[in-house]
Amino acid sequence: EDQVTQSPEALRLQEGESSSLNCSYTVSGLRGLFWYRQDPGKGPEFLFTLYSAGEEKEKERLKATLTKKESFLHITAPKPEDSATYLCAVRYGNKLVFGAGTILRVKS
Amino acid sequence: GAVVSQHPSRVICKSGTSVKIECRSLDFQATTMFWYRQFPKQSLMLMATSNEGSKATYEQGVEKDKFLINHASLTLSTLTVTSAHPEDSSFYICSARAGGGITDTQYFGPGTRLTVL
Numbered sequence: 001e002d003q004v005t006q007s008p009e010a011l012r013l014q015e016g017e018s019s020s021l022n023c024s025y026t027v028s029g030l031r032g033l034f035w036y037r038q039d040p041g042k043g044p045e046f047l048f049t050l051y052s053a054g055e056e057k058e059k060e061r062l063k064a065t066l067t068k069k070e071s072f073l074h075i076t077a078p079k080p081e082d083s084a085t086y087l088c089a090v091r092y093g094n095k096l097v098f099g100a101g102t103i104l105r106v107k108s
Numbered sequence: 109g110a111v112v113s114q115h116p117s118r119v120i121c122k123s124g125t126s127v128k129i130e131c132r133s134l135d136f137q138a139t140t141m142f143w144y145r146q147f148p149k150q151s152l153m154l155m156a157t158s159n160e161g162s163k164a165t166y167e168q169g170v171e172k173d174k175f176l177i178n179h180a181s182l183t184l185s186t187l188t189v190t191s192a193h194p195e196d197s198s199f200y201i202c203s204a205r206a207g208g209g210i211t212d213t214q215y216f217g218p219g220t221r222l223t224v225l
Contacts, residue, residue, distance in 0.1 A: 034213070043201045043216035044152070046110070087151065094140070096214055098151045 004090050006099035013106050016077045021102045023088030024070040032091040033071050035064050037084045038101070044087055047073075078106045111135050112204050114217035121192055122225055128188045129220045131202030137182035138204035142214065143175070146199045158185045192224045 036044035050066040089096040164177035
């Protein structure tokens with residue numbers, strides 16, 4: 001069965017304390033791995049798409065990487081405004097299957 | 109670019125009434141739109157895939173007669189919750205797919221909070 005698993009479920013960081021979120025997946029023939037950010041009461045905001053192992057994408061303090069079985073979202077020197085739920089999704093055919101998300105809290 | 113809107117953002121209705129939610133892609137055409145449901149502290153669950161000009165494809169366990177989906181144009185899809193009951197209370201989110209083929213991306217609307225009394 002195709003699955004997307006995110007870890008940790010929740011992460012608390014001090015401002016400036018870098019860390020990584022993990023997204024592991026089981027799929028035959030990856031057709032895209034997506035990272036989204038979701039704030040409470042809002043829809044997911046698109047961050048990155050990765051298609052092949054070894055690919056990396058960066059945006060401000062965020063960097064996403066992809067291997068054959070997992071993706072990492074690295075957060076460098078986070079700020080309180082980076083607090084949100086980060087969702088990973090994998091495309092299976094025509095659909096996206098989401099992981100449960102990682103709730104990130106950054107304290108000043 | 110790639111902005112998706114939803115209306116209304118919040119709706120409160122009485123049990124037994126029907127509620128319509130609109131999803132629009134504002135700056136691109138979307139041949140495919142998706143409807144999701146999200147319960148508190150849970151991830152998104154796909155309800156149905158909507159293709160312009162054809163019938164929606166519903167996920168297993170989703171009642172197609174209860175959740176009516178119409179995708180009449182390349183920029184508009186609607187979800188109607190018919191005869192709503194309290195258990196239908198949830199956060200409904202739509203997305204629209206931009207681009208085509210392997211590089212397409214789903215962009216999400218801001219969501220609609222439905223409360224059925």
